[in-house]
Amino acid sequence: MNHWSLVTGHWSLVTNAPSHGAPLLILLSSTNNIPDPHRASRVLHRALLGGLVVISTVFLVLGLTDVAPLIRDAEGVAIIGYLLAGIGLLPIIVGMLVLRPRVPRRTSGQSEAEYWQGALGPAMLVWTLTEAGGIMCAVGALITGLWAPMVVVAVALTCLGVTGPGH
Numbered sequence: 001m002n003h004w005s006l007v008t009g010h011w012s013l014v015t016n017a018p019s020h021g022a023p024l025l026i027l028l029s030s031t032n033n034i035p036d037p038h039r040a041s042r043v044l045h046r047a048l049l050g051g052l053v054v055i056s057t058v059f060l061v062l063g064l065t066d067v068a069p070l071i072r073d074a075e076g077v078a079i080i081g082y083l084l085a086g087i088g089l090l091p092i093i094v095g096m097l098v099l100r101p102r103v104p105r106r107t108s109g110q111s112e113a114e115y116w117q118g119a120l121g122p123a124m125l126v127w128t129l130t131e132a133g134g135i136m137c138a139v140g141a142l143i144t145g146l147w148a149p150m151v152v153v154a155v156a157l158t159c160l161g162v163t164g165p166g167h
Helices: 037-064 077-102 112-144 147-162
Strands: 002-005 010-016 023-028
Touching: 037 112, 037 147, 077 112, 077 147, 112 147
Parallel strands: none
Antiparallel strands: 002 010, 010 023
16 A cells, blocks of 8 residues: 655555565655666656556547447536536646655756656646546547547646656
8 A cells, every 4th residue: 555645755555575465565655766767767757658648548448449438418417527627727736736846956067866856746746637638638528529538538647748857
C-alpha cells in the first residue's frame, strides 16, 4: 500500500517481503536515496506520458471502430462528459499553476544529478496530477464521445510534453 503525504512530502510503501511474507515498511523521506535521480526522472516522465498516450490511443481506436461511446443516446450524457472534463481539468490546473512554480530552477554550475535530487519530488507531483486529469478525461471521452474531455486530454498531453526533464 502506497501513501503520499502532501504535508510532509514523503512516500511510504508497505509491501510483503518476498521470502517471509512479513510486512516490510520502506520509507522514502526524500529523493536523496535514489542513485541516479536524473535517469529516474526521465524514466518516470516517459512512463507517465507513454501511459497516457497509450490509453488515449486505445480509446480513440475504440471510438473510430464505433465501439465507443459506451453510453449512447442516454439522458444526461452531456452533463457527465462536461462534468468529467471539468473535474479532470482541475488537477491539471493545480499541477501547472500552483505546484509547477514550486519545482526548483536549476542553477548554473549545478549538475543534472544535483538538480534532480531536489526537483524530482515536486516534478513528480506535477506530472502525476497532470496524467491523472488526462486519464479521467480519456475515460470521459470513452464513455460519452464528447469533444470537451478529448480537448482536456490534449491539454494534459501537451502539459506533460512541455514539463519533462529536458525542459
